[in-house]
Amino acid sequence: MKIDILTLFPQMFDGFLNESIIKRAQEMGKVEINIINFREFSTLNNQQVDDTPYGGGSGMVLMCEPIVKAIESVKTKDSITILLTPQGKTYTQKEVQKLKEYKHLILICGHYEGFDERILKFVDMEISVGDFVLTGGEIPAMLITDSVVRLLDGVINASSSNNDSFSSNLLDYPTYTKPQEFRGLKVPKILLSGDHEKINEWRREMQIKNTKKKRPDLLK
Numbered sequence: 001m002k003i004d005i006l007t008l009f010p011q012m013f014d015g016f017l018n019e020s021i022i023k024r025a026q027e028m029g030k031v032e033i034n035i036i037n038f039r040e041f042s043t044l045n046n047q048q049v050d051d052t053p054y055g056g057g058s059g060m061v062l063m064c065e066p067i068v069k070a071i072e073s074v075k076t077k078d079s080i081t082i083l084l085t086p087q088g089k090t091y092t093q094k095e096v097q098k099l100k101e102y103k104h105l106i107l108i109c110g111h112y113e114g115f116d117e118r119i120l121k122f123v124d125m126e127i128s129v130g131d132f133v134l135t136g137g138e139i140p141a142m143l144i145t146d147s148v149v150r151l152l153d154g155v156i157n158a159s160s161s162n163n164d165s166f167s168s169n170l171l172d173y174p175t176y177t178k179p180q181e182f183r184g185l186k187v188p189k190i191l192l193s194g195d196h197e198k199i200n201e202w203r204r205e206m207q208i209k210n211t212k213k214k215r216p217d218l219l220k
């Protein structure tokens with residue numbers, strides 16, 4: 001898979017791309033991630049990419065020209081172009097499953113007041129990461145990249161993601177590690193029994209119990 005992230009703040013991605021599973025996935029050749037500064041596509045003095053809103057009001061608005069040129073510089077027939085905006089479709093694990101099937105994601109990060117509305121004509125979909133407003137689309141772009149890349153074949157052990165919360169309508173089961181007792185809190189005996197059939201049954205029961213308690217809406 002290839003992921004192109006269009007942003008005004010490329011350095012925000014330094015740590016994200018160079019640590020842990022995302023770093024390993026790139027080294028393994030599972031994903032190629034490019035950070036593209038849309039300032040490079042400005043045709044104005046000082047590489048300007050934003051301007052004041054028509055009609056007045058506060059803040060700066062990202063202009064059509066540099067954003068659309070940046071999209072066109074990377075887009076192919078295999079691309080899906082995604083605008084990150086709080087006004088988009090709310091991102092869930094179902095969306096992650098769909099996006100992981102694409103060969104090429106283009107993620108467009110806004111900033112300031114947002115985008116010139118005409119940019120919507122040049123994208124395939126709008127995604128929001130939740131009903132709140134961030135200062136920019138960089139964290140949403142990292143969030144989408146992370147959630148998709150971890151599901152690409154061979155990036156993490158498939159058995160570890162199969163029971164993940166939201167991969168079905170159930171939350172994950174509780175997990176424990178050493179020591180067997182911490183400040184009087186004991187690991188459930190069943191997990192020490194070595195009986196894998198019983199352990200699987202218990203885990204399934206705990207998934208249902210957890211979901212009923214924490215997210216009953218998922219069971220509807």
Ligand SMILES: C[S@@+](CC[C@H](N)C(=O)[O-])C[C@H]1O[C@@H](n2cnc3c(N)ncnc32)[C@H](O)[C@@H]1O
Pocket residue numbers: 084085086087108109110111112113114115127128129130131132133134135136137138140
């Ligand atoms: C301050 S926000 C602009 C919000 C815009 N004025 C509105 O209310 O719809 C700046 C940028 O951050 C990103 N952003 C903020 N919140 C987001 C969210 N919940 N999901 C996805 N992107 C978000 C978008 O790229 C947005 O263009």
